[in-house]
Amino acid sequence: MSVAAASAPLTRQGLRAARQAAWVTAVLTAALLAGICIGETPISVTTVLQVLANRLWGADHALDAIEAGIIWSYRLPRTLVAGACGAGLAICGLVLQSLLRNALADPWLLGISAGASTGAVLVTVAGLGGGMVAMSGGALMGALTAFALVAGLARLSGGGPGARGAGQIVLAGIAGSQLFNALTSFVIAKSASAEQARGLMFWLLGNLSGVRWPDVHLAVPAALIALIVVAAHARSLDAFAFGAESAASLGVPVRRVQVVLIGAAAMAAAVMVSITGAIGFVGLVVPHAARLLVGVRHGRLVPASALIGAVFLIGADILSRVLIPGQVLPIGVVTALVGAPIFAVILIRHRGAS
């Protein structure tokens, strides 16, 4: 009897996990396929699958070389990076919202993305190698500096949990973003040669054009590491619901968890920014959408945010390619068009709650 009682919930848990994994795979595959098929030149799913089969399993389908090239070297890496970037930014936003207990926290709004841009640009210009890893390292330094500055300013100006604190940190974030965006413009204007500079608009708004396979090899592991680290701390994040002191009284090593999670979040944001520039509002909007769907417990919220973030950014990328025929919008334009109204709604609702 006790054996049956113990194993019954176990198999039920196993079933639920299997069902969830199937769900996630299906949604992600559908989004990736859509991202590859839809575009200026529509490509059929069959062709895409045949190209993948040729490349991954050495199949031998006869295909148009140009189409195959578009799929393999252009659309697939672009879609994969969009997914990784969406997941990474969403996790970053979720961690900031939970640890700062602030519904408006987001790497872009808090100036972390701007700091990462500055760091990446500085590394490129200083000639420390334009390699992606060096740029990501510079972006990480920039992101952490920006976070320290913004958090410090918010604290000095009387920020903290609650409605007023939420306002303070967003104001501090504006100051930080402006400062770092100005620094980025300054550095680019002063010293970047045309080849070095990816252009100011790239760093300020975010853009997925020019993404290639090496970017995938950086973005996907970064998103996965952030996901795993944060998911492993799901219970600790739950314990922050009533604040850091309450978390400490529940046995959470508060300082260590804060350092590890802010570090993971900054790492994810920095890597993404160094590849795609600063894409706004993803980290703000996605965790709120995920809460509506799966509730506030981080055991489900973390994976749900990652999945929704991936799908959201792949969708935004598709939109950016088809919205104006013959022209590709920067993806940051699309996310801002969606994100800014949602930001307004959260702002109003937040006011109502306090």
Add this chain to the structure above:
Amino acid sequence: MLSGQDLTLRRGGARIVDGVTLAVQEGEVLGLIGPNGSGKSTLMRLLAGLLRPDQGQVTLEGQPLAALGPRGVARRLAFVAQFSETAQRLTVRDAVELGRTPWLDARAPWSPQDEAHVTHALSLLDMAGFEARDWASLSGGERQRVHIARALAQTPRILMLDEPTNHLDIRHQLQVLDLVARLPLTVVMALHDLNQAMRCDRLAVMQAGRLVALGPPAQVLDDALLCDVFGVRAQRLTDPDDGSAILRFQPR
């Protein structure tokens, strides 16, 4: 059981807790009383390991708190703060389940036993019908009871409550006080109602950061102390039912 030696905490040049030495005995209910700002909440935070003293040391079951680590402390000691709010849309059950945090990790995932602790704690605080309610929809007293239920779900040996009867209606005040007296736990609680404090096993009296008296209520709450620490005169009445003393206060 739990003891602090020579605890001192300075903030902004002042000593808000000043050389307090206090040993909590196993199984007792220790009441912490004193005027506003006398350092009760701060002393409780020091004892619970939530603040680090500038001087002195806290030991729990013979070990320094640092040696036990945050998890080790949280498995033995639960703390309910005076104020504690959230803007998240937690349900009552979610909030009480947080109490199981120190017992869970990758090797010990959520189990039916945890479920049972949570359900039991909710029923002890009369909150069984509220499990699905949103935190934001609760009244102040209901929130207080959920916090206490969360602390009990932690299955601690020591329960520390900062003004637990704050916000509670009279029936639930009595219920909470009866509950903590009845449970096989060591309890430290800050109180303002001196008649409620009379029901504790011992009282510790704080004044301007110092521990000025420690002992059984009848001994501690004498006329001189009431006048000196609280600035009141007291008349002692006797309950004709059970002969217990009731204090009635007047301004000095």
